Amino acid sequence: MVLKIYGTKTSTCTQRVLAVLHEKKARFEFVEIDWLKGEHKSASHLKLHPFGKVPVLEDDGFVLFESRAIANYIARKFAGQGTSLLPADDDLKARALFDRAASLEAFYYDPAVSTLVTEIVFKKAYGFGEADEDLVAKHAAGLDTTLAVYEQILSTQKYIAGDKLTVADLYHVSYGALARQAGYLETFEKYPHVEKWFAGLLALESWQKASTGA
Ligand SMILES: N[C@@H](CCC(=O)N[C@@H](CS)C(=O)NCC(=O)O)C(=O)O
Structure with missing residues (x-):
């Protein structure tokens, strides 16, 4: 199952995650959360992100919020492709x-x-x-x-x-x-x-x- 990012393309925190996905040449599905409609505060979004913010990653049932944690997760999950983006674990x-x-x-x-x-x-x-x-x-x-x-x-x-x-x-x-x-x-x-x-x-x-x- 391809990983999903719930975000708002114009938001700084979403763009941080998107840059990492592109650098890793990772496949993903993007779900746009419309701030103007208040979708980030909807009951369904609050189940994914209890602060009612973006972005959120969902990977085969695993849900993660906080853009830097998401960035690191992506870098590790796609360790074998794209730019490395993290130092070696044993260094x-x-x-x-x-x-x-x-x-x-x-x-x-x-x-x-x-x-x-x-x-x-x-x-x-x-x-x-x-x-x-x-x-x-x-x-x-x-x-x-x-x-x-x-x-x-x-x-x-x-x-x-x-x-x-x-x-x-x-x-x-x-x-x-x-x-x-x-x-x-x-x-x-x-x-x-x-x-x-x-x-x-x-x-x-x-x-x-x-x-x-x-
Ligand atoms: N530290 C969080 C910050 C998340 C955050 O503040 N997201 C902003 C977009 S950059 C947001 O959703 N703002 C809407 C709101 O706070 O209502 C992260 O890096 O993911």
């Missing part, structure tokens, strides 16, 4: 560097970019009022501090977890792409290694497909 140091990259994304990068995008893009798009300028300033500074550290890391390795593309790189793309459009392109461009890394991610065919819903 202690590569796994530690992968865990560090995943933590950097979750605890430093994502809070900054997701707040900036929510305040500047989503609030306007969904009519939720004005951006909170104090929050924007705080997270703009947080993004700059984070990318300054990334610059050091990326000056000695090609990707955020080492010299190979991993799911940890792909975790970054969807919110980063929107943050760049929302006025923070210069924050990336200020750091040449970061800019080279991120431009490379944006150019991946997997990301092109994920971001255009192809």
Whole structure:
């Protein structure tokens, strides 16, 4: 049975998972959840995702929510095809560097970019009022501090977890792409290694497909 993704193609978290599926050249069925109709809060969707969000993976009766966990599951399930995307299980140091990259994304990068995008893009798009300028300033500074550290890391390795593309790189793309459009392109461009890394991610065919819903 082909695995199923319940998601919204325009959502950042769904695009994170789609990029991994395309990078792994995995077959999947996509079930669009229409936010405008409130389908993510329907009784049937709440059975799959108790927070009423997207995305959700369903694989032969196994149900999983949280986009990064889904990304890792896909990378392991399709280990024999497409780009590897995870360090070898028996490589202690590569796994530690992968865990560090995943933590950097979750605890430093994502809070900054997701707040900036929510305040500047989503609030306007969904009519939720004005951006909170104090929050924007705080997270703009947080993004700059984070990318300054990334610059050091990326000056000695090609990707955020080492010299190979991993799911940890792909975790970054969807919110980063929107943050760049929302006025923070210069924050990336200020750091040449970061800019080279991120431009490379944006150019991946997997990301092109994920971001255009192809
Ligand atoms: N940490 C979760 C976040 C899930 C999430 O917030 N999804 C958003 C789309 S990116 C959503 O469904 N928002 C609708 C809502 O919260 O009502 C993940 O990575 O899957």
